[in-house]
Amino acid sequence: MAAESGMGIHSLWGLSPAMDLLQLVPSAVADDLDAGATISILVAQPGDIRHLLCSISRRRRRPGVGALHFYLIEQPVEVLARHLLLLQIATDWELPIRQRANLFLEAFGNSLLQERTEAYVAALGRELVELACNGQGALEEIVDLSLIKYRDRDSLVDTFHSWAPSNPFDVEDLRDHRLRAHYGQRYDHRTNLGDWDYQMRIKPTGATVIHPKLYKGWRNTGVAFEFGEQIYDQPNRTHGSYVEGVMKKGKDKGIKKEIRGYWIDIVNSPYVSLGVDCETSHDEFAEGLFEVQNKGTGTEQNRHHCVEVAVYNMLAFLWEIETGAPYSMSKAHDIYSGLGEDASDLTNTQAAESDGAAAAAEGGESLRPTTEDDRRQQALVRARCIVQTFENVKVFPMKGGVDGLLAKKQFHGLFDVVSLSAGAAHHLGNDDFNSILKPNAAVVVEAAKFAVMLNKEQEAEYDSRISDMAEARGLRRVDLAGAERPAMFTFDRQA
Numbered sequence: 001m002a003a004e005s006g007m008g009i010h011s012l013w014g015l016s017p018a019m020d021l022l023q024l025v026p027s028a029v030a031d032d033l034d035a036g037a038t039i040s041i042l043v044a045q046p047g048d049i050r051h052l053l054c055s056i057s058r059r060r061r062r063p064g065v066g067a068l069h070f071y072l073i074e075q076p077v078e079v080l081a082r083h084l085l086l087l088q089i090a091t092d093w094e095l096p097i098r099q100r101a102n103l104f105l106e107a108f109g110n111s112l113l114q115e116r117t118e119a120y121v122a123a124l125g126r127e128l129v130e131l132a133c134n135g136q137g138a139l140e141e142i143v144d145l146s147l148i149k150y151r152d153r154d155s156l157v158d159t160f161h162s163w164a165p166s167n168p169f170d171v172e173d174l175r176d177h178r179l180r181a182h183y184g185q186r187y188d189h190r191t192n193l194g195d196w197d198y199q200m201r202i203k204p205t206g207a208t209v210i211h212p213k214l215y216k217g218w219r220n221t222g223v224a225f226e227f228g229e230q231i232y233d234q235p236n237r238t239h240g241s242y243v244e245g246v247m248k249k250g251k252d253k254g255i256k257k258e259i260r261g262y263w264i265d266i267v268n269s270p271y272v273s274l275g276v277d278c279e280t281s282h283d284e285f286a287e288g289l290f291e292v293q294n295k296g297t298g299t300e301q302n303r304h305h306c307v308e309v310a311v312y313n314m315l316a317f318l319w320e321i322e323t324g325a326p327y328s329m330s331k332a333h334d335i336y337s338g339l340g341e342d343a344s345d346l347t348n349t350q351a352a353e354s355d356g357a358a359a360a361a362e363g364g365e366s367l368r369p370t371t372e373d374d375r376r377q378q379a380l381v382r383a384r385c386i387v388q389t390f391e392n393v394k395v396f397p398m399k400g401g402v403d404g405l406l407a408k409k410q411f412h413g414l415f416d417v418v419s420l421s422a423g424a425a426h427h428l429g430n431d432d433f434n435s436i437l438k439p440n441a442a443v444v445v446e447a448a449k450f451a452v453m454l455n456k457e458q459e460a461e462y463d464s465r466i467s468d469m470a471e472a473r474g475l476r477r478v479d480l481a482g483a484e485r486p487a488m489f490t491f492d493r494q495a
Helices: 003-007 050-057 077-090 097-109 115-134 150-162 171-205 212-221 271-275 286-290 306-323 354-363 372-389 402-406 425-429 456-472
Strands: 039-044 068-074 241-246 256-261 393-399 415-420 437-446 475-478 488-493
Touching (some): 039 402, 050 068, 050 306, 068 077, 077 097, 077 115, 077 150, 077 241, 077 306, 077 393, 097 271, 115 150, 171 212, 212 271, 286 306, 306 372, 425 437, 437 456, 456 488
Parallel strands (some): 039 068, 068 393, 415 437
Antiparallel strands (some): 241 256, 437 488
């Protein structure tokens, strides 16, 4: 089984946990934040928006930051479209945090959706058409499409339209074709092969919070996040994309065409992006999410699993976006307890003021809306907080690769932080890579720790290659938290 047949052509999630990229802002820049410095961050081919959500949600911890600009670059336009969808879900202030977190994860990691989620995605797609065509909509103050060519905007619009339920997309059949191509003659033993990958590649990383049953279930069905007794039977059209292929039969045999299909990862799960790690410094109960029971008995078992951790992370991001205060559980092992007595609603109106945000978070107070006016008032409070968090934040989606930026003067010396996914890591080998960096800039590169299809030798070779390219660029390795096997390599540029 080749790595390419499993990892696919387009990435819709990453191989590393979410990272607060603002923590990498060079100290020389951080010292000047009181002057309202603009921080420019390049996020190259991340597959999802986890780094953006994590960084934006924690920006109030650095009050001196002036403008915060994220340059989000991807090759397939369908992936860019999905980024915008997920960003709009995260900022849909009409929805309570709990519902929004679950919706986000469902649209993010499931190939099959609930019927109501399918309709919700289609509705947001129609709204995003307005953003692409007229610059209007919920994201108009956040997203700047000026760096996207008009023909690519047209492709964005086509992608948004393709999410309508009227457009056929047999995701189960398409996914089964991918599985059969990947496993070949061993297709009937795919569950056992999934278990082998889990035992040999996932478990040794220490990410046992990914439960083997969940991982193998996702490998077979494409459904990663299930909540309650819901039915997931509608296709997630955001998992579809086009690649160039050669027709093998029919009147167009031998002709190259763009073919829509299911070209995403079927071996590396979406759990890594949001479900294997979380911040523990602001929540005394957070470490309990990784509690292992029956240690030393040979029957060790995690008390919680990756879906719960992913929900916790989404709650934490959304809570801090809306209140300015870190999220914390009020009860051990209850990920929703930090939302207050009524976990479907947010805190009372005091959360609108930054001075009262921390108190609201610590007290876990909640105000149950009793009338339509109350519900509208709470929605306005949430919206006001979101606006405050996103003030002077701009996201610049771009289609293409990092090599295209190196040739343009407008990007020379622009970036304080550059984040390269495993799919973009090779750009570090370009002799002109440093041209887009500011003096003292930080560069973070995705490691191969969670790449299921690589064996130990291949992982070591990849890691060594990253180190060699960084050294050739004059970048210095910076160890974070003393991790022996980091999920991300961090370097800084010495001016």
